[in-house]
Amino acid sequence: MFSFIVNKKDNRARVCSFVSLHGIVETPCFMPVATSASVKLLTSEEVFSMGLKAIILNAYHLYIKPGTKIIIDSGGIHNFMKWNGLALTDSGGFQMFSLPGSQENEEGISLRVPETGAQHYFTPEKMIEIEEKIGADVMMCLDYCPKIWDNLQELKISVQRTVDWAKKCKSAHSTENQQLWGIIQGGIDISLRQQCIERLEEIEFPGYGIGGLSIGEPWSKTLEIIDLVSKSIPENKVRYLMGMGMPDQVVEACEMGIDFFDCAMPTRIARNGTTLGWNGKFNIKAAACKDENGPLDPECNCFVCKTYSRAYLRHLFNAHEMLGMRLNSYHNLYFMSELMKKIRSSIKQGKFQEFKKDFLNKYQQKE
Amino acid sequence: MFSFIVNKKDNRARVCSFVSLHGIVETPCFMPVATSASVKLLTSEEVFSMGLKAIILNAYHLYIKPGTKIIIDSGGIHNFMKWNGLALTDSGGFQMFSLPGSQENEEGISLRVPETGAQHYFTPEKMIEIEEKIGADVMMCLDYCPKIWDNLQELKISVQRTVDWAKKCKSAHSTENQQLWGIIQGGIDISLRQQCIERLEEIEFPGYGIGGLSIGEPWSKTLEIIDLVSKSIPENKVRYLMGMGMPDQVVEACEMGIDFFDCAMPTRIARNGTTLGWNGKFNIKAAACKDENGPLDPECNCFVCKTYSRAYLRHLFNAHEMLGMRLNSYHNLYFMSELMKKIRSSIKQGKFQEFKKDFLNKYQQKE
Numbered sequence: 166m167f168s169f170i171v172n173k174k175d176n177r178a179r180v181c182s183f184v185s186l187h188g189i190v191e192t193p194c195f196m197p198v199a200t201s202a203s204v205k206l207l208t209s210e211e212v213f214s215m216g217l218k219a220i221i222l223n224a225y226h227l228y229i230k231p232g233t234k235i236i237i238d239s240g241g242i243h244n245f246m247k248w249n250g251l252a253l254t255d256s257g258g259f260q261m262f263s264l265p266g267s268q269e270n271e272e273g274i275s276l277r278v279p280e281t282g283a284q285h286y287f288t289p290e291k292m293i294e295i296e297e298k299i300g301a302d303v304m305m306c307l308d309y310c311p312k313i314w315d316n317l318q319e320l321k322i323s324v325q326r327t328v329d330w331a332k333k334c335k336s337a338h339s340t341e342n343q344q345l346w347g348i349i350q351g352g353i354d355i356s357l358r359q360q361c362i363e364r365l366e367e368i369e370f371p372g373y374g375i376g377g378l379s380i381g382e383p384w385s386k387t388l389e390i391i392d393l394v395s396k397s398i399p400e401n402k403v404r405y406l407m408g409m410g411m412p413d414q415v416v417e418a419c420e421m422g423i424d425f426f427d428c429a430m431p432t433r434i435a436r437n438g439t440t441l442g443w444n445g446k447f448n449i450k451a452a453a454c455k456d457e458n459g460p461l462d463p464e465c466n467c468f469v470c471k472t473y474s475r476a477y478l479r480h481l482f483n484a485h486e487m488l489g490m491r492l493n494s495y496h497n498l499y500f501m502s503e504l505m506k507k508i509r510s511s512i513k514q515g516k517f518q519e520f521k522k523d524f525l526n527k528y529q530q531k532e
Numbered sequence: 533m534f535s536f537i538v539n540k541k542d543n544r545a546r547v548c549s550f551v552s553l554h555g556i557v558e559t560p561c562f563m564p565v566a567t568s569a570s571v572k573l574l575t576s577e578e579v580f581s582m583g584l585k586a587i588i589l590n591a592y593h594l595y596i597k598p599g600t601k602i603i604i605d606s607g608g609i610h611n612f613m614k615w616n617g618l619a620l621t622d623s624g625g626f627q628m629f630s631l632p633g634s635q636e637n638e639e640g641i642s643l644r645v646p647e648t649g650a651q652h653y654f655t656p657e658k659m660i661e662i663e664e665k666i667g668a669d670v671m672m673c674l675d676y677c678p679k680i681w682d683n684l685q686e687l688k689i690s691v692q693r694t695v696d697w698a699k700k701c702k703s704a705h706s707t708e709n710q711q712l713w714g715i716i717q718g719g720i721d722i723s724l725r726q727q728c729i730e731r732l733e734e735i736e737f738p739g740y741g742i743g744g745l746s747i748g749e750p751w752s753k754t755l756e757i758i759d760l761v762s763k764s765i766p767e768n769k770v771r772y773l774m775g776m777g778m779p780d781q782v783v784e785a786c787e788m789g790i791d792f793f794d795c796a797m798p799t800r801i802a803r804n805g806t807t808l809g810w811n812g813k814f815n816i817k818a819a820a821c822k823d824e825n826g827p828l829d830p831e832c833n834c835f836v837c838k839t840y841s842r843a844y845l846r847h848l849f850n851a852h853e854m855l856g857m858r859l860n861s862y863h864n865l866y867f868m869s870e871l872m873k874k875i876r877s878s879i880k881q882g883k884f885q886e887f888k889k890d891f892l893n894k895y896q897q898k899e
Contacts, residue, residue: 201851231847239825247839456605472614480598484568
């Protein structure tokens with residue numbers, strides 16, 4: 166049913182094929198965020214046909230709305246949202262723990278949904294039941310993300326619970342057409358990260374998310390941990406860097422052998438008027454764009470760049486026309502898709518270092 | 533440059549061809565509203581390829597944002613928004629007069645733009661200058677829409693100013709590739725409407741908008757006035773019913789020989805969750821839709837109906853996902869396009885009455 170094959174390596178950077186019931190995903194790949202079964206403002210078909218073959222959804226959010234019954238009745242999440250590629254569900258632990266008033270202990274987490282006031286209690290087993298019902302191809306274990314990055318006691322609790330819960334998730338997992346991946350916690354503490362990996366490896370998972378990064382620690386620390394953790398995940402297993410995926414971050418992490426990325430930023434900043442481009446990102450709302458008749462990015466072949474001008478996009482944002490957010494979201498995701506294609510192609514040609522240097526030189530010049 | 537040909541009549545209902553630099557528009561036609569150079573949430577290409585070949589824009593709004601210079605620099609409104617069909621600009625008089633604090637006299641109107649506080653003064657001549665710069669195929673004269681429907685004095689002022697201003701607009705009009713249409717006012721007063729038409733005909737326009745309806749008067753009165761005014765506009769001239777275009781209104785007015793319609797309702801209600809269907813309109817947000825796996829409308833062939841379920845659309849609205857507004861807007865405009873095609877086809881076959889009866893029977897059953 167599932168397979169994961171390393172096709173080509175260029176130092177530690179690698180191109181792999183991940184095969185599920187919903188086709189082959191070539192990695193390194195970027196997964197757009199479809200928290201509530203929608204990549205904001207875009208159709209599933211648009212996302213798929215720009216070359217993005219995997220998305221990430223949020224099990225907690227989908228459990229609250231529309232609920233698992235409606236998803237099951239419509240034939241599972243793929244049919245519900247007409248997504249023909251790989252679907253991955255995160256448990257949504259991070260979102261649950263962030264809710265004001267949520268309370269957790271060794272067994273699970275209780276919370277009150279802000280919108281409805283309804284009280285819920287989630288255990289690792291309950292989350293797997295929900296994720297199985299949603300029907301994504303890959304499910305993430307419920308993990309415990311530390312609330313602060315520099316408190317050793319909190320990091321220890323995080324690793325302990327994450328490992329305990331991973332064991333429970335694995336026992337609860339009952340489906341064959343869905344794969345379950347573990348999540349590695351441990352913050353910026355190298356020995357805790359090592360410990361977490363070893364204990365998860367005892368439980369055994371075919372893939373691992375690297376969680377608990379980008380929560381306040383300095384970027385050099387983030388890179389150090391990605392570097393270390395990636396090395397410690399066995400070669401034949403998937404390495405997924407959770408929640409991080411701005412273009413320069415992606416390039417740096419690919420060098421360390423990361424396979425999967427997800428990030429809400431490319432679409433979120435798109436809605437605020439930030440446009441990704443090969444010469445760096447820029448704000449399309451800026452006055453400088455108001456009479457620029459060229460495309461968002463001169464090197465981009467997306468339909469937005471082939472059709473509309475910066476002046477038009479700038480006007481749409483300025484006039485609060487939602488079409489602006491839609492077109493900019495399309496462009497930014499297309500940019501991410503092209504970036505991943507170029508990364509894969511450079512690895513295949515053994516020229517990743519060259520690509521990385523050229524890309525960062527151009528991309529970071531304006532930032 | 534321009535031509536208007538009556539191809540087929542079925543009693544008073546008629547199919548005509550209106551030809552401009554931007555192709556042939558077959559009437560009766562429905563114009564989506566693109567106030568600020570965007571049919572909300574949809575691309576120009578989507579609107580055009582669903583069979584809608586004409587849109588209406590608002591000269592006042594475009595003058596404020598992005599301003600005529602930016603439109604001129606990008607090669608005119610068609611190139612600015614990549615619209616390949618007929619573009620018609622309303623002056624935006626209605627919107628100007630509705631601004632709090634606006635003041636008008638025989639010469640024009642002064643107002644303060646709410647967002648910027650900037651003071652502006654518009655005369656009929658100034659509006660034509662703006663409309664010519666925007667570069668739409670058809671421009672509407674600046675008219676004076678009465679503020680209340682049942683005050684004879686106000687209606688008289690409205691006719692007097694509208695005719696005076698039409699004369700000034702015509703004198704100011706200097707372009708050959710743009711056609712200027714007059715607007716008929718007079719409220720529900722039959723003799724005032726007649727008077728207005730006669731005086732506008734003395735100035736001579738190739739087409740007429742019927743304005744000042746649907747501002748509070750009963751529907752029976754509205755129909756009576758459309759009936760009378762349409763009869764009084766010479767056969768060889770365009771009849772454009774301004775600002776009205778819900779499906780049942782369109783069908784009723786086509787019977788009276790109306791050629792052009794525009795209306796913000798199909799897209800505005802779409803964003804609020806109202807879906808047009810051949811069995812009547814309904815609210816997609818309703819609980820009844822939550823587990824309906826069928827399309828928005830079983831008879832509709834739009835990509836939304838061919839792809840997604842009511843349950844998915846309902847979820848998108850429920851989860852405040854803007855994709856819901858986008859997909860519902862697409863469907864509602866596609867519905868309007870299909871309705872106009874069916875109307876034209878029934879007229880060509882001499883079966884308009886039959887179509888009208890069948891359509892209204894089904895469409896009005898649920899309302």
